[in-house]
Amino acid sequence: MPLIRLDTGARSGAFVEDRFFFVPDGKAYPEEKGAIVTLARFQGEKDNLLAHRALIGVRLAAGDNPAVLKNDLPRLAAVVLEFPKFRDGRPFSWARMLRTRYDYRGEIRASGDFLPDQLFFMVRTGFDSFEVRQDFSLVDFDRALNEVSLAYQPSADGRKTIRELRAAR
C-alpha cells in the first residue's frame, strides 16, 4: 500500500518507501526491513524481537489502548493505529495520548478506512504517516491539511491555538 509521510513544517506530504513490512501472526520475519507486528505477537515475542531487530513497529486495533505499550515505546520505531471504519474515532484519542501523555516521538501511522477529509484531525492528533489507496493524490492530501489553518484547542501538533495567537497580537 502506498505510504504518505507528513512533512510537518510544510504541512504537506510525500510518498515514501515503507521502512517496514507487516508480518502477519505466524509468518516469518523478513530479513531486510523493519517489522510491524500485531500487539499479541509483540507481547508474546517481545524480548526476542527487541534483542534482534532494530526497527520494530506494533499494530494496534481500534480497541487497544496504547497504555499497554507504555514501557516499550522508547524502543518502538512505529505504532500503527487502525481505523476499522472511518466513523470509529478512537485512534484519534490513541494518537494524541501517545504524543502528549507518553511523549512518543516515533512514527504514528494511520491504517484502514479513513477519509481524506479526516487528515486534518489526524495530523492534529499526532499521526505522521498514512497508508492510502493506490489512487490517492497528494493534491488531496495537501488540500485537506490546509483548508482550515486555525485551531481553537490544543492537541498534539504543537500548533498555536487561537487563544495563543490572540495573546501574541
Added chain:
Amino acid sequence: MAAPQQMLTANRLKDGAVLYWRGGDWVESLTAGEVFDEPAAADAALAAAQDFVGRNLVVTPYLFEVREDICGIHPLKEREIIRAAGPSVRADLGKQAPRRSPAGNPKSDDRKEDRDYVI
C-alpha cells in the same frame, strides 16, 4: 394475493427535489410517475436508476407501495402521501402548492413542466 403495485422515487442531487420514475427518466409529480404492477419491472427500474446515481444526478432511489384505481394513484403509507404532496400542515408548500405559472389547462401544464426540468 397479488404483489402490491409499486413506484420508484429518489431525490435530485443538486436541489433535493423529490422525483418519480417514468420510462427510464424522472418526473416531479407522483401522478405523472410510472406504476409497476410486477415486482420484476419495479426491480428493473430500481436497477436502472443506479445509472442516475452513478452519474451524480439523483440520490437514494427506493421503491414504495401504491394502489392505482380510477381516482388516481394512492401511496399506501402516510409517509409517501406526505412526500408526494408536501407538509400536511402547509398546503402552500411542496408539490401540492398552487403553481404560479399562468392560467391554462393545469393538467397538461403539469405534465409539460414535469418533462421540461427533470434532471
Added chain:
Amino acid sequence: MRTARAMYRYDEFDARFVAQRVEQFRGQVARRLSGELSEDQFKPLRLMNGLYLQLHAYMLRVAVPYGTLSARQLRKLAHIARRYDKGYGHFTTRQNIQFNWPRLVDVPDILAELATVEMHAIQTSGNCIRNVTADHFAGAAAGEIEDPRPLAEIVRQWSSLHPEFSFLPRKFKIAVSGAPNDRAALKFHDLAIEIVRDGDGRSGYRVFVGGGMGRTPYIGYVVGEFVEKPDILAFLEAVMRVYNEQGRRDNLYKARIKILANALGQDEMRRQVMLEFEEIKKTGTLALPPEELARIQAYFAPPEFEALSDEMPRAEGDFADWLKTNIAEHRAAGYAIATISLKPIGGVPGDASAEQMEALADLMDELGLAEIRVSHEQNLVLPHVRKKDLPRLHARLAALGLATPNAGLVTDIIACPGLDYCDLANARSIPIAQTISERFADLDRQHHIGELKIKISGCINACGHHHAGHIGILGVDKKGVEFYQLQLGGSGAEDASIGEILGPGFGRNEIADAVERVIGAYLELRRDGERFLDTYRRVGIVPFKNVAYGEELHAAY
C-alpha cells in the same frame, strides 16, 4: 441605554476560522456535484455542516449558539428564508433554526451569508459535540448565580472542529445553566454544567453526565460535584475521552454516553473521569486562566440598567392576559423578561416567517434591545425589556401575530417537525399539536388548567422531548398508520423525571380526546395550588389510566 456588547463578537481569528470552513464546504459540494465524492463519502461531510436530506428536500440546521441572536442576525435569517428558502424558518428544541427547502447548490452561499453575521452551521449534526445550549433567561433571570453564556462560548470554541472528538460513538449534546431553576433541561443532556456556589460562596461548576431521551431515557447524574473554573476544559476532555474510548460502537441505539454512564455506574464513571482528569491536568495546556474567562465574560456584559420604577404599567384586556404568562421576573428593578410565543392557536410550533423575523429585528432596534433568545421550548425571548415599554411591545407583537398569551400553558406545546418534514419520523407531530391547541383555545380554560407542558415527538428519537413532558405524546407507526402513545409525569426542570407510559396507543383522531380526559381527571383530583405535575406525582398514573381510554375505547382494549 448605552449600547451594551451583550453577546460574543467574532474577532479576526473567529471570522477567518468560519470563512475557511465555508470555503472548505464549498469545495466539498463542488466535489460532490462533479462526482469526485460519492454520496456515501459526502454524507458525513454535509452532516458535519448541518445539512440533511429530509422527506421533501435538503434541510439546513443553523446553529444559534446558546440561543442568543442580535437584530442583525435575525434579519439575516429572514433574508436567507426569503432568498434561499420558502419564506420561513423553524426554531428547534436545541435553540437552532432549520430551513426546510434549501438547494444543495445554494448552501455554500447561505453559509457565506451567515458568516457575515458571525453565524454558521458547524457541528449542528454528526457524531460530534453539538451546538451548546443554555438557559434562555441567562443573564436576566432573578436569582441567577452567573450568566452561563461565557462558559458556553468557551465550550463552543473548544469543541469547534475538535480533532479528537469529531468522530464520537454518537452525537454529544451539552447544556449550561447558571440558575437554580433549570430552564435548560440539564439532566436530559449527554453532559451538562450548572454554575453553583460552594460553602464559601465561591462559584464553580457542577457537571452532570449521562442524561438523554430517545429510545432509552435516562436522568443524568453528577460526575463532578464542584469543578474549579480553570479546570473545566480539562474536565470536559476527561469525560469526552472516557466516552470516545468506551462508548459502544457496535449498536447505534446503545452508542450515546447515557448507556455507558449507566453500564459503568456512577462510582466507576467518576473514578475513570478523575483518572483522566488528573492526567490531562498534568500537561497544563487546557487550563482556562481567569483572564480568559473574564475576557469572554466582558462580551456578555448586561446592558447598563437604568434606575426605573419597578411598577408594572396599568393593564387590562389582552395586554393583562399576556402579562400573566409571558413575563418573567428580571434581576433588575424596572425590567422584565418577555416571552414571545411561537405557538399561535392552531399554528405550527416554532415556525416564524421572514416578515415576523424582520419585524422583530426592527422592534428590537426601536426598543434598544441588543439581543433576542431562542428557547428550547421553541419560543423567542426578549431578555431585557423596560417594564414601561411593555405596552408598546405587546401592541407591536399583537400586530405581528406574536402576542399569544400562553407561555407555559397547555397550548404552549413543543412539537418536533414529525412526518410532515422529517425523514426519520413515524408519525406527524404538528397536526396533533394543532388539534390540541385548538381544543384548548379558550384562555379562561387554559388559566383554569394552569402550568402544563405538552411535548410531542414523531418518533422514538424524542426531538420533541416527550419523555420530559408533563404530558408527553409519542407518535408511532403501526403498519403505515399513525398511532400515539401517552406518557405522563415527565419534567425537564430541576425536578427532572421521565414520563410513564399510560398504555396502548391512540389513533390520530382519538389522541386529543384522550388528552382532554386526562386533563379533566386532573381538574377533579387536584388540590389547591397543584400543577398537573404535582397532582400526578401525588396520585400516580392509575386514576388517569382509568379515564384516558374512555368507556368505548376501554372496552376495545
